[in-house]
Amino acid sequence: MTRVPKVQEVVSEIFGKNPSKGVNPDEAVAMGAALQGGILRGDVKELLLLDVTPLSLGIETLGGIFTRLINRNTTIPTKKSQVFSTAADNQTQVGIRVLQGEREMATDNKLLGEFDLVGIPPAPRGLPQIEVTFDIDANGIVTVSAKDKATGKEQNITIRSSGGLSEADIQKMVQEAELHAQKDQERKALIDIRNNADTTIYSIEKSLGEYRDKIPAEVASEIEAAIADLRQEMASDDIEKIKAKLEAANKAVSKIGQHMSGGGSGGSQSGSGPQGGGDQAPEAEYEEVKK
Numbered sequence: 001m002t003r004v005p006k007v008q009e010v011v012s013e014i015f016g017k018n019p020s021k022g023v024n025p026d027e028a029v030a031m032g033a034a035l036q037g038g039i040l041r042g043d044v045k046e047l048l049l050l051d052v053t054p055l056s057l058g059i060e061t062l063g064g065i066f067t068r069l070i071n072r073n074t075t076i077p078t079k080k081s082q083v084f085s086t087a088a089d090n091q092t093q094v095g096i097r098v099l100q101g102e103r104e105m106a107t108d109n110k111l112l113g114e115f116d117l118v119g120i121p122p123a124p125r126g127l128p129q130i131e132v133t134f135d136i137d138a139n140g141i142v143t144v145s146a147k148d149k150a151t152g153k154e155q156n157i158t159i160r161s162s163g164g165l166s167e168a169d170i171q172k173m174v175q176e177a178e179l180h181a182q183k184d185q186e187r188k189a190l191i192d193i194r195n196n197a198d199t200t201i202y203s204i205e206k207s208l209g210e211y212r213d214k215i216p217a218e219v220a221s222e223i224e225a226a227i228a229d230l231r232q233e234m235a236s237d238d239i240e241k242i243k244a245k246l247e248a249a250n251k252a253v254s255k256i257g258q259h260m261s262g263g264g265s266g267g268s269q270s271g272s273g274p275q276g277g278g279d280q281a282p283e284a285e286y287e288e289v290k291k
Contacts, residue, residue: 040138050075054170057134057142060097060106062087063191069134072102072174076140081133083149090122094130096146098157100165102177104184110165110173117146117155125202193242197234200246201227204253215259226252 002008003024011019052075058068061084069080086094094117101109120128129149136142145156165173177184204227212220230245 051138051140052076053078053136054165055100055110055173056102057098057100057112057136059132059144060099063195064106065188065191066099066101066104066106066109069132070136076136077138079133079135081131084130084132085126086120086123086128086130087125089125091125091128092120092122093118094120094146096132096144096155096157098142098144098159101173103173103180104188108176108180108184112142112159113144113157115146115155115157117148117153119151119153120148121150126199190237190239193239193246194234197230197242197246200249201231204249207253207256211256211260215256219255219259222255223249223252 003021003026008019052073053070054072056068056072057070058066061067067082069082070078084094095114096117097106097114098112099106099109100112103109117130120130131147131149133145133147134142135145142159143156144159145154147154204223208220208223226245226249230242230249233242233245236242
């Protein structure tokens with residue numbers, strides 16, 4: 001309670017009891033600031049005040065998925081980088097939407113800010129490397145940057161308030177995430193398999209275009225039919241059926257390797273190229289960069 005006598009008197013009259021005088025607010029603020037300053041300078045070593053991120057921080061990736069870079073309750077200061085890529089051929093810019101929350105889908109979390117990284121050299125999808133870095137200092141100020149590793153071009157945004165959320169707002173968001181956890185995981189799983197299927201189709205069509213004149217016409221027709229079946233099934237919500245068509249497409253394209261090797265002995269190894277490509281969904285997959 002304040003040490004101003006008049007304020008103490010008024011509080012006593014309103015509430016009918018004497019206010020607590022165990023802690024002087026002015027001294028508490030000064031002591032806290034002095035301790036934190038000493039910790040930041042390294043003068044105070046026997047006492048450590050730790051702050052944490054109240055909610056996870058990340059960006060929106062392919063399919064509207066919330067990809068976390070810094071998890072909830074991570075001690076700050078902290079820094080984390082991950083490498084993403086483009087989702088379309090000859091894409092010359094990417095949009096970075098910075099989000100906060102615990103849900104699996106981007107639209108269900110709080111948008112903190114967004115910016116564009118432009119000037120990316122045209123290239124096939126999945127080839128450019130865009131390094132996204134989240135840097136949170138001791139004061140909780142978040143700096144998010146995106147850098148094209150090929151050109152060095154970089155863009156960033158600084159967020160000085162973590163969404164302006166109260167403790168009650170944070171608890172509500174955590175509880176909502178727990179309540180919708182199963183449904184969110186199902187939605188994410190469906191989008192993941194669709195992304196996987198889309199990338200597999202892209203990889204198979206690229207391989208087919210390259211080797212069409214070196215394989216029998218019936219093999220090319222079989223691969224095209226498998227692609228068409230997979231593309232049609234992608235519109236459904238049945239994960240298992242999409243997986244089945246995905247496996248059939250990968251099995252069909254493996255015949256390219258069998259014919260190129262002159263027999264079935266090298267088929268499985270040669271066919272793993274297009275199949276492996278289908279496991280890498282642009283923007284959704286990443287490579288962690290240690291700092």
